[in-house]
Amino acid sequence: MAATKHPQILFASMLRGGQTVLLGEAGWVGDPREAVVAHDVEAAAALERRGKEEVARNNVVDVYLADVEIGADGAPAPLHYREKRRLAGPSVRPDLWVRREERLR
């Protein structure tokens, strides 16, 4: 199995609410610790396939893979600041950012 340059997770936006979500084992999650991490090309392709199926089911839109690094706690963290921002919410209104568990509602 060919390794990807960096581990990857799958980002999407929920169709109904537009919230940022990540693909987990059993569905879409808001917490990166629950996201499925692909370490090789095949696993990344599988993530994309699942994402496209979810698009076809009209659950999410705009799915894409993003590079991450695995932290000391084992949680994936995006390498690029755009995806970091997507997970952290607007830096200028932290008071408004929804809790991760609320993102799926």
Next chain:
Amino acid sequence: MTAHEPNLAARSNEPIISYRYDEHDRAFVRARVAEFREQVRRRLEGALTEDEFRPLRLMNGLYLQLHAYMLRVAIPYGGLTAKQMRRLAEIADRFDKGYGHFTTRQNLQYNWPKLEDVPDILEALAEVEMHAIQTSGNCIRNVTSDQFAGVAVDEIEDPRPTAEFLRQWSSLHPEFSFLPRKFKIAVTGAREDRAAISFHDIGLRIVEDANGARGYEVHVGGGLGRTPMVGKVVRDFVARADLLAYLEAILRVYNRFGRRDNKFKARIKILVHEIGVDEMKRLVEEEFAAIDRGPFAFDADEFARIAAFFAPPPYETLPGRSEALEAKKRENRDFAVFVSTNVAPHKASGYAIVTVSLKPIGGIPGDASSAQMRLLADVSERFGFGELRVTHTQNIVLPHVKQDDLFALWRELSAADLATSNAGLITDIICCPGLDYCALATARSIPVAQAISRRFQDPERQRLIGELGVKISGCINACGHHHIGAIGILGLEKKGQESYQITLGGDPTFSASIGELLGPGVTAQEVPGVIENLIEFYLSQRREGERFIDLWRRLGHARFKEAWRREGEDGVDI
């Protein structure tokens, strides 16, 4: 959209302060809401794919951003009634997170609507004669204008009847709904340009010919974005009777020759640049000569009917100087400062124009909470005729305040954090949403604006520095107008980090110019120090009455670059 009820204006008991829908308008907007409701239903049920639905939602102003959908609400030429402002506040509370963002296009954006709620939002807007149509897509967008329209002392003519005339002409125009790219029109009727008409696809300046007849100086091909251009004058004078036919000719030339193969070269500014202004003029004149004038025949009665909606409200007869105002200014220094910065002269004796800054120190430029919106609606009624204006500089204007009422108004505004005395000063920063919200952004812009605002928060120093436009964009698309800031800041990505380019010398007015890049990018943390260096240089070099932009023009790039490189007080050697 053409209104058809000639007596409508006479039926209301309230002062007429804005265009009002007739049954034709109302039916059209309601039909559009019903249509979109059905489209959303079909999308949620899976009958429409995202590829099919995306253009439909965009036609209704609905984008998908980094964290949520974003709905852009049209505010034609920036005019709002108190009732409409209250409705915007209600929608913010009921469907969003209790605030809205006023934009450089004089519109309002909600940052958190849910797709399934959008039809209800549009219905709530339609009830107060508002919509989100043509706030996106490759069509003629919301026509913008001077926020002091109808009340400015330097005005030749109120531009709003023209703007409304154009709004009706351009709404769902069948030939111009799928242009090569978006198309923006701005109109001013004043001697000072407060609408940045040189940076629109078409800019219209109301002028008089030698006989005193009113017409339009037509600028074409202005714009910002990745290829900023100053619009070129293609006609010194177009008679009012010919306006629609002439604009139709410009749009037809653009529709025919504008590039559709490359999104980044599709705006009319690129066409004008590539073929040259003389060839553009020739093509437009040729089309104008050949055009069937029948459908565009000027209806003077219709123009007069529209203009009647913008007739002056029933002002009281007042002396030009308010003794009450002068006394309060003597008693209260903060109030006196507010008057000196945020109050402009009014064409009606005894009245004033008030700019309410949406730029509190350290705040988010252009954001207003629902409570602030309600307060603005209330004070517009108590201290005016229930009318408000949104400015392209992301502030709110109360256009008809009695000088005698200014102190009471200021106290109300102060209590709601709406009395920041900085209109036109260094902390009155134009700023796009940037990477805190926007899917297109390459860097954050709001935190940079906040840092500059805090750095220069001292009111005395702000006034010492004087008139200065700082404008910040979070990407090359330039929604924050950085190209036309005397100091412009552009956020980009550089080696995986947010990086900021500084430009100097931009000017949005009739003396239009595009800012020049000063040097390599700096970090967000370094930006305030760089600005500090530039300001210190300006203060040390300026002559009596010389603005920052004037000094830039006198000394030029090299001298400012030296100042920029100077080690700042933060110890940052840029």
